[in-house]
Amino acid sequence: MSDHRMWLAFGRAVAVAAVVVAFVALQTGCALRQTQKASPQRLVLATTTSTQDSGLLDVLVPAFETAHPEYAVEVIAVGTGEALRLGEQKDADVLLVHAPEDEAAFVAAGHGIERRDVCYNRFVLVGPASDPAGAAHAADAADALKRIAARQALFASRGDDSGTHKKELALWNAAGVKPGGAWYLVTGQGMGETLKIASEKQAYTLSDEATFLTMRGSLDLAQLFDADQSLRNQYGVVPVTGAKNERGAREFADWICGPDAQRLIARFGVDEFGRSLFVPNAQGGGS
Amino acid sequence: MSLFAEAFADGVAALASGSVDVWGVVATSLRVSGAAVAFAVVVGVPAGLYLGMRRSAARNVLLVLANAGMGLPPVVVGLVTAMLLSRRGPLGSLDLLYTRPAMVIAQVIIAVPVVAAVTAAAAASVPFELRLQARSLGASRLHEAMLVLREARMGLIAAVAAGFGAVISEVGAVMMVGGNLEGSTRVMTTAIVQYTRMGRYGPALALSAVLLALIVAVNVVLAQVQRSAERFERS
Numbered sequence: 001m002s003d004h005r006m007w008l009a010f011g012r013a014v015a016v017a018a019v020v021v022a023f024v025a026l027q028t029g030c031a032l033r034q035t036q037k038a039s040p041q042r043l044v045l046a047t048t049t050s051t052q053d054s055g056l057l058d059v060l061v062p063a064f065e066t067a068h069p070e071y072a073v074e075v076i077a078v079g080t081g082e083a084l085r086l087g088e089q090k091d092a093d094v095l096l097v098h099a100p101e102d103e104a105a106f107v108a109a110g111h112g113i114e115r116r117d118v119c120y121n122r123f124v125l126v127g128p129a130s131d132p133a134g135a136a137h138a139a140d141a142a143d144a145l146k147r148i149a150a151r152q153a154l155f156a157s158r159g160d161d162s163g164t165h166k167k168e169l170a171l172w173n174a175a176g177v178k179p180g181g182a183w184y185l186v187t188g189q190g191m192g193e194t195l196k197i198a199s200e201k202q203a204y205t206l207s208d209e210a211t212f213l214t215m216r217g218s219l220d221l222a223q224l225f226d227a228d229q230s231l232r233n234q235y236g237v238v239p240v241t242g243a244k245n246e247r248g249a250r251e252f253a254d255w256i257c258g259p260d261a262q263r264l265i266a267r268f269g270v271d272e273f274g275r276s277l278f279v280p281n282a283q284g285g286g287s
Numbered sequence: 288m289s290l291f292a293e294a295f296a297d298g299v300a301a302l303a304s305g306s307v308d309v310w311g312v313v314a315t316s317l318r319v320s321g322a323a324v325a326f327a328v329v330v331g332v333p334a335g336l337y338l339g340m341r342r343s344a345a346r347n348v349l350l351v352l353a354n355a356g357m358g359l360p361p362v363v364v365g366l367v368t369a370m371l372l373s374r375r376g377p378l379g380s381l382d383l384l385y386t387r388p389a390m391v392i393a394q395v396i397i398a399v400p401v402v403a404a405v406t407a408a409a410a411a412s413v414p415f416e417l418r419l420q421a422r423s424l425g426a427s428r429l430h431e432a433m434l435v436l437r438e439a440r441m442g443l444i445a446a447v448a449a450g451f452g453a454v455i456s457e458v459g460a461v462m463m464v465g466g467n468l469e470g471s472t473r474v475m476t477t478a479i480v481q482y483t484r485m486g487r488y489g490p491a492l493a494l495s496a497v498l499l500a501l502i503v504a505v506n507v508v509l510a511q512v513q514r515s516a517e518r519f520e521r522s
Contacts, residue, residue: 078484085486159469161485186469188481189462197466200374200384220374 040065040072043248046092048163049190051235052077054210054277056268063264064255071248079190081161087111087240094249095238096256098163098208103236112238113250116257119265119278120234123167125225126195126212127153127204135204141228142174149175152183154203158194159186167233168206174230195219208233210269210277235278257282291492298493307478307490308470313497316474319387319465320455323394324402327450331399335406335446336432339439340418350407356400361393365460368393372464385466390474393460398450405449409442410435440516448509455502475501 051057052075061073076083076092080099086092088111096118097103103115125135125144133151138144148155157179158165172179185203187194191211198205199219212223237256239249255261262280269277302309338350370376372384372392383389413435421434436443458476465472467481475498482491 079486082484082486160481161487188467188469188473188478190484193466197385197468 040070041245041248042074043071043094043245043252044074044076044092045094045096045252046076046078046083046086047096048080048083048098049077049192050098050164050208050211051096053190053192054208054214054269056210056265056278059264059268060256060261063261064252067255067260068248068251071245071251073252079160079162080166084111087238087243090240090243093240093243093245094252095240096235097238098233098235099166100234100236102166103238106238111241113241113246114253115236115238116253117281117283118235118237118256119262119280119282120232121278122209122226123164123206123231123233124209124212124223125204125231126198126207126219126221127224128202128220129222131222131224133204136224138225141171141225141230142176144225145171145175146177148204149177149179152181154183154185154198154201155179156185156187156194156198156201156203156205158191159188160190162190163233164191164206164208167231171206171230195221213269213273213277234281290488294488294492295496297489298491298496299489301487301490302493302497307494309494309497311470312473312475312478312494313501315387315472316455316476316498316501319390319461319474320394320451322391323398323454324447324451326391326395327398327402327454328447330395331402331446331450332406332436332443334399335403336410336435338403338407339410339413340432340435350404353400353404353407357404359397359400360459361397361457362459362463364393364396365463368396368460369463384464385468385472387465387472389464390461390472393464394454394457397457397460398454401453402446402450405446406439406443409439409446412442413438441513444509444513444516448506451505452502455505456498 045061047057057075057077061075065071065073076086078086080097080102083092083095083097084102084106087095087106095103095106095112100115103112106112107115123141125141127133127135127148133144133148133153135144135147138147145155157168185197185201187197189197191207192215194205195207195212195215196219197203199221202220204224205221209226212219212221237253239246239253243249262282265278265280266276269275301307334353338346338353368389369384371378372381372389373379374384383392417438418431418435421431426434456476458480461472461474462477462480465474465477467473467477473481475494479491479494479498482488482494
């Protein structure tokens, strides 16, 4: 067998081998592609800044996407007011907000399919560690605010129609005080910014506990008062009626009220803060 | 379009009813940005003259910096200023964060490169022969600079307009160092952001219209000044 012939045979063998390898690769490729789903559908979740700032969503969203790989969740973190507005305009598929009365009105007006409890956390009254108004010794939350107003100690209000702001106004109402004047700082911004401003100005403010604990390290503020049932902060989920992805919205609502998500919520914050930031309280849910 | 029409009607009603303190917000905007532009002119015009008239390696480097400074992200200026002025920052004892002076400081940093770069371009376009002639007639450096300033007055007005436009419509820095506090540091841009976040497009849109009208009005005034300067040239 001459060299030339041998090379030919060798070349043929290589060619056959190449064809076989290519064929096998193609087969496995096709098989793999068949097991994969079509590209995931967009699911827009409008929520409040507090769920975003506390990091809760960084746990819940990936878990939901693992359970439901057919959806890709897009989070829009705004105030409750704008979240509801986004729902009205169908720019969001599902809402996770904390203003139960507004949510009920939203559903009653036909914008939402239903509202369900998901979990709650607490509001806390925070302020300078020196506590010039003596808020820490108050009988209840309204009394604490009364003391602050009496001393005209600086108080930072969000003033942005958010769930937290509405809670604050309700507490002033209960205290029988109409806040206003140089001591009452209205920031018109989210919880994080308002806490920063309160820290800089050494002012009191009402915050959701999660955001305060998450930012505590960068603030010169102390948690002064939280021992009051009226400081409960209830979160609800509302799938939007006629949303672009209504099915995904319903499935998200079922999932977040279901046992797996509720367990995740109960565990959230335990490692970092020694206790959970949110208490799950959904009345059961879908699978 | 009904969204816009409804929002606008709602916004005009909100401004008219006085539920939105529009004039207080406009006054704060003008006071803060007016002060910032005044400072920026005091610093930026001489700097721009130097950059436009000199020919040296240092000047070339500084000119590049001034031109790059025109694109200085306000949000970065806001962040650095806020960190400097915060309680735990090096200038914390001044107690300036979330006050109007803090907003002026941030806006001066934004406006100076703009005023300097536009002034430099105008000064550089003054014919060199003219300056040589002035020198041969015994003009001092100061005289020469004044002459260039007079020749470049069109560009000077453009520099003021550009500086004012940059700071009056800026939102990132003033939000960070001012804090949008009602009655003290709330300006038009931060109020617009706030109302948008609250889902109240009406007041946001109405305030936007006021802001645009104000920018147009200021530029009309500056154009008048420019025209009278033209007449002065022909006389």
